[in-house]
Amino acid sequence: MRQMLNTLFVxxxxxxxxxxxxxxxxSDGDKAVAKVPLRSIESxxxxxxxxxxxxxxxxxxxxxxxxxxxxPRGRYLCSILGESxxxxxxxxxxxxxxxxxxxxxxIAASFVIGKxxxxxxxxxRATRDHALQVNVERLKRQSSILASALKEIKxxxxxxxxxxxxxxxxxxxxxxxxxxxxxxxxxxxFERRTxxxxxxxxxxxxxxxxxxxxxxxKAALQGVGLDPYVxxxxxxxxxxxxxxxxxxxxxxxxxxxxxxxxxxxxxxISPNQFEVRENGGVYLNDAGRKVVLAAWQKRRxxxxxxxxxxxxxxWGMVPYVQxxxxxxxxxxxxxxYPPFFWK
Amino acid sequence: xxxxxxxxxxxxxxTVRPVEYPEDDWLxxxxxxxxxxxKRQWALIHIEQLWTDNARxxxxxxxxxxxxxxxxxxxxxxxxxxxxxxxFSKMLGVVGDCDIVxxxxxxxxxxxxxxxxxxxxxxxxxxxxxxxxxxxxRLQLCGQAMCLEEMLSCHIDxxxxxxxRTKRRERVEFSExxxxxxxxxxxxxxxxxxxxxxxxxxxxxxxxxxSLKDLCLPELMKAKTQSARAxxxxxxxxxxxxxxx
Numbered sequence: 001m002r003q004m005l006n007t008l009f010v011x012x013x014x015x016x017x018x019x020x021x022x023x024x025x026x027s028d029g030d031k032a033v034a035k036v037p038l039r040s041i042e043s044x045x046x047x048x049x050x051x052x053x054x055x056x057x058x059x060x061x062x063x064x065x066x067x068x069x070x071x072p073r074g075r076y077l078c079s080i081l082g083e084s085x086x087x088x089x090x091x092x093x094x095x096x097x098x099x100x101x102x103x104x105x106x107i108a109a110s111f112v113i114g115k116x117x118x119x120x121x122x123x124x125r126a127t128r129d130h131a132l133q134v135n136v137e138r139l140k141r142q143s144s145i146l147a148s149a150l151k152e153i154k155x156x157x158x159x160x161x162x163x164x165x166x167x168x169x170x171x172x173x174x175x176x177x178x179x180x181x182x183x184x185x186x187x188x189x190f191e192r193r194t195x196x197x198x199x200x201x202x203x204x205x206x207x208x209x210x211x212x213x214x215x216x217x218k219a220a221l222q223g224v225g226l227d228p229y230v231x232x233x234x235x236x237x238x239x240x241x242x243x244x245x246x247x248x249x250x251x252x253x254x255x256x257x258x259x260x261x262x263x264x265x266x267x268x269i270s271p272n273q274f275e276v277r278e279n280g281g282v283y284l285n286d287a288g289r290k291v292v293l294a295a296w297q298k299r300r301x302x303x304x305x306x307x308x309x310x311x312x313x314x315w316g317m318v319p320y321v322q323x324x325x326x327x328x329x330x331x332x333x334x335x336x337y338p339p340f341f342w343k
Numbered sequence: 344x345x346x347x348x349x350x351x352x353x354x355x356x357x358t359v360r361p362v363e364y365p366e367d368d369w370l371x372x373x374x375x376x377x378x379x380x381x382k383r384q385w386a387l388i389h390i391e392q393l394w395t396d397n398a399r400x401x402x403x404x405x406x407x408x409x410x411x412x413x414x415x416x417x418x419x420x421x422x423x424x425x426x427x428x429x430x431f432s433k434m435l436g437v438v439g440d441c442d443i444v445x446x447x448x449x450x451x452x453x454x455x456x457x458x459x460x461x462x463x464x465x466x467x468x469x470x471x472x473x474x475x476x477x478x479x480x481r482l483q484l485c486g487q488a489m490c491l492e493e494m495l496s497c498h499i500d501x502x503x504x505x506x507x508r509t510k511r512r513e514r515v516e517f518s519e520x521x522x523x524x525x526x527x528x529x530x531x532x533x534x535x536x537x538x539x540x541x542x543x544x545x546x547x548x549x550x551x552x553x554s555l556k557d558l559c560l561p562e563l564m565k566a567k568t569q570s571a572r573a574x575x576x577x578x579x580x581x582x583x584x585x586x587x588x
Contacts, residue, residue: 047425086392089539116581146372150579223559225393308574309562329571333393333543333563336571341578 017052061116087225108233114250114339119173120146139172142176187271197281254342364436372439376479386541430490467503
């Protein structure tokens with residue numbers, strides 16, 4: 001499988017990125033603080049407000065290095081990726097399928113089957129690994145409701161009911177989510193999902209991790225030539241990267257939720273690495289973001305065996321491989337889109 | 344040297360195809376070597392517009408740089424050496440670049456724009472590594488010769504492949520068999536291109552060296568023994584069974 005190279009995270013708010021020969025130079029004020037060869041990285045995630053030089057961006061496109069910009073607080077702004085979207089037949093087929101109700105429901109079902117299956121395993125893993133600490137009965141009950149949702153989806157023939165089951169399953173899953181938090185319960189707790197803004201630390205952490213995962217998914221889809229804005233599970237809405245959201249769904253439990261939970265349970269992240277704003281919104285602070293990004297990069301390098309391809313790949317390649325499998329399904333090489341089943 | 348195997352068709356197929364392809368429909372001449380290596384690889388590159396480099400392709404490019412420098416064209420005695428010469432054929436519907444075309448001063452030759460005397464063209468293509476067992480390089484060279492013939496109204500008997508590893512020239516005779524293969528290959532490529540069809544995966548030995556391996560996913564073929572649909576069904580069924588226990 002393709003080699004995964006490093007990601008360069010730039011978290012200093014006032015950093016500016018520029019090009020020197022084939023290196024990216026990170027400077028803060030007049031001082032160059034880092035110099036990294038472009039050939040050694042595959043993406044740059046930039047959380048500074050100063051941005052990057054056009055010359056660097058041009059070179060990145062040439063080298064196939066994707067550059068994503070976020071606000072210093074972690075809001076996604078944009079990505080730049082070279083001319084990879086030349087596969088016009090793939091995109092045309094994607095659009096045709098997105099207009100075809102039965103194709104939509106079949107692909108949407110795959111995403112949701114993946115999501116429910118993986119959600120269920122997150123709960124099951126907790127009962128297995130922490131039987132003495134968690135409410136096993138509640139987790140088992142929620143897990144079995146999720147199992148019946150899987151059954152239900154098999155008899156589903158339209159995307160609307162797939163979405164309905166997905167909504168119910170998400171509620172079922174999050175109902176037991178607080179049980180997964182084992183440490184610092186006074187500061188880390190979960191009642192329900194809040195996003196705009198996140199109203200507690202756990203939600204703040206989840207939101208930030210989802211942003212990272214979404215960025216990976218979007219770059220992966222673009223990288224294989226799919227249009228991230230035309231989805232199957234999520235309907236078109238101007239400005240919404242629906243296909244990215246589709247792909248995020250199945251990867252959320254295994255790649256994001258478990259990651260966030262383990263940061264809390266291992267005490268890698270601490271309550272004082274968050275800040276509360278006037279509007280009641282809770283966000284990671286500078287130190288917190290650094291912890292999460294470093295751990296994220298480490299997690300991305302961990303090896304797993306892809307369940308469908310049966311090939312060893314780093315975690316970080318999962319969105320890319322799934323995007324590739326989706327493209328291969330859309331081009332007619334396989335008879336269904338196989339979601340990523342985590343175990 | 345003739346490397347044709349017995350089952351290669353020796354005649355030009357009689358399917359209806361245009362006498363001349365319009366410029367917009369011309370394909371890359373160099374694509375024939377991809378096509379000969381693997382039809383799917385050709386389709387991924389030329390139809391699906393996918394490309395990734397690996398060590399081999401980068402090394403090939405580096406070795407190739409000088410060959411593609413028109414300004415390095417020169418005249419040595421009776422030989423005119425043109426580098427990076429763009430050639431095309433309306434009949435084949437292809438366009439490409441010859442690394443080198445050597446023109447020998449000869450009474451039997453053709454006139455060239457801006458040059459005195461008459462010249463006989465001799466195409467030479469630079470290739471990475473050593474001579475290959477498949478016919479890909481010979482087909483590409485023959486295609487170049489057929490372009491030159493059409494452009495210059497002449498006949499070219501042979502050309503050469505220069506392998507960078509061995510630094511040896513391998514003479515290639517443009518036989519009727521080889522020409523027929525070129526014609527057929529391009530006719531098939533035009534047909535696939537028209538349909539926008541990417542042939543399915545056929546696992547072969549060359550797969551491990553292919554720079555597109557990760558985009559092509561030859562493993563799909565293995566995975567296909569159980570279909571993706573069956574795979575999903577079995578995983579879901581397994582999940583439900585566990586639940587019963």
